[in-house]
Structures are given as structure tokens and as C-alpha cells.
Amino acid sequence: MIKTMVISSPLGNIRLISEGGYLLALEFTDEPEAVDGDSAFLLEVKLQLDAYFRGDLRIFDIRVGIGGTDFQRRVWMEVNKIPYGSTATYQDIAKKLGKPKAVRAVGMANRANPLLIVIPCHRIIAQSGELTGYAGGLWRKLKLLQLEARDKPGKPYSLGF
Known part of the structure; x- marks a missing residue:
């Protein structure tokens, strides 16, 4: 099941999209913040992004699923x-x-x-x-x-x- 969350950041809101515990997309958006407390995975991604923006995280530990050629x-x-x-x-x-x-x-x-x-x-x-x-x-x-x-x-x- 695809899950979506929009979080705030120092650079504007960010849309996170995941499926099956893999991050599929992270993109800037004008959509309003919408944090879904039902997705532990996306909440962990949010925590890592918050730490990154504070300067406390230099390497992400996030499972990703990427398409592309x-x-x-x-x-x-x-x-x-x-x-x-x-x-x-x-x-x-x-x-x-x-x-x-x-x-x-x-x-x-x-x-x-x-x-x-x-x-x-x-x-x-x-x-x-x-x-x-x-x-x-x-x-x-x-x-x-x-x-x-x-x-x-x-x-x-x-x-x-």
C-alpha cells in the first residue's frame, strides 16, 4: 500500500511517498503539511530529515526503491x-x-x-x-x-x- 506524508522543512514542505517500507519519492511541494502517524517508516524518514537539517546526520539510513533506466x-x-x-x-x-x-x-x-x-x-x-x-x-x-x-x-x- 502506498503511503504519503507531507512534512515541513527549513526549505519548504516535502512530500514523502513510500510503499512496503521503501521510500519511493522525496520531493518539494506546495501542499500543506500532513503527517500520518500511521506510518512508522515515514515518521522515521521525517526524523532522519530533521536530523539532517539540524546538521546532526550526514548519511541517511533509509531503504529506497528506485525505478528509472x-x-x-x-x-x-x-x-x-x-x-x-x-x-x-x-x-x-x-x-x-x-x-x-x-x-x-x-x-x-x-x-x-x-x-x-x-x-x-x-x-x-x-x-x-x-x-x-x-x-x-x-x-x-x-x-x-x-x-x-x-x-x-x-x-x-x-x-x-
Whole structure:
């Protein structure tokens, strides 16, 4: 049975969707908060997200169920290896996949990530160091990178305007 919950966060409300104890989607939404106390799994996801936003959690321990194409899943698995507080480029991911010319395809796969924050696609930046593309909005990408870099001096991120 599919369960849905909308929780509040410092970056706006987040919709969580699960089935059978697996998180299927985490996306920003304008929907009002709707916490379902009937889903212990989604309440645990909420607790982990709260800890992440406080800066107390760096690695999520959440069972996820992801669809997508084989290439998308390979991209998401590489993205998931980027450590908290670090970034990589689309080019870096393409090279790790053995497809150095697939930079745009990596970007498209990143855009299709159904599990924002948990699969940390916000940690992917352009080769120039510029912040580009984020399904949750560039301002959220900036805030997530700033959150993760807050204890790392000399790593200010900005949108360049």
C-alpha cells in the first residue's frame, strides 16, 4: 500500500511517498503539511530529515526503491557516493561511469532523481563551479550546499547574483 506524508522543512514542505517500507519519492511541494502517524517508516524518514537539517546526520539510513533506466540508476548510485559536504561535477560522474562524453545524459538522469536530498543530486555542480539545475530550485540547492559546508571554512557557495 502506498503511503504519503507531507512534512515541513527549513526549505519548504516535502512530500514523502513510500510503499512496503521503501521510500519511493522525496520531493518539494506546495501542499500543506500532513503527517500520518500511521506510518512508522515515514515518521522515521521525517526524523532522519530533521536530523539532517539540524546538521546532526550526514548519511541517511533509509531503504529506497528506485525505478528509472539502468543508466539513471547507475548515475544515482555514483551520486550517492559523493560525501557530505563535498561536490562533484557532471563530468566527474560521466567519467566514473566510463562514459566521459555523457555529461548531458548525466545531467538529465540527475534531473530525474526521485529522491532529492537522500540521493544527493544537489552535490553535482558544473565544471566551472557554477550551480546549475536542481529539481527543487537553485535556491534550495544553494541552501543544501551551504548547510553541508557550514563547518568547512573557505567554501562559500552562491548563485552568482
